Amino acid sequence: MEQQETRREVMLPRREVYPRETMPMRSRQRGPGYGSFDITDAPQDMQTYLMGQLGRRVTAHFVTGGDQVFEVHGLLHKVGRNFLIVWEEETGNSILCDLYSLRFVRVEDGKS
Secondary structure, three states: OOOOOOOOOOOOOOOOOOOHHHOOOOEEEOOOOOOEEEOOOOOOOHHHHHHOOOOOEEEEEEEEOOOEEEEEEEEEEEEOOOEEEEEOOOOOOEEEEEHHHEEEEEEOOOOO
16 A cells, blocks of 8 residues: 655744844843843944944954964954954054953053
8 A cells, every 4th residue: 555645834933023123022021139121221342332432442362273272452443344443552553352362351440
């Protein structure tokens, strides 16, 4: 006897598609004691966060090669799509840094 292959069509629920700027945002709950926060208040990427820190002293940590780590110290001058510029006060030089090798940034709070 010949086996007949049966096919079932599965209907998936339709998903709403929104343009990015009109996408509804949800509030998320943190653990007890923290309250809720709106994700629209938080920076969504590193560049956005760093743009809010322009003019502040930073220490940026970069990884190059296999496991070499080096630091850049100075005032955060500019942030682009894939770079940042740190101005070294001691030398007066500007350093153009690649965001792809950036791992950590320490931002000083300005309190002495």
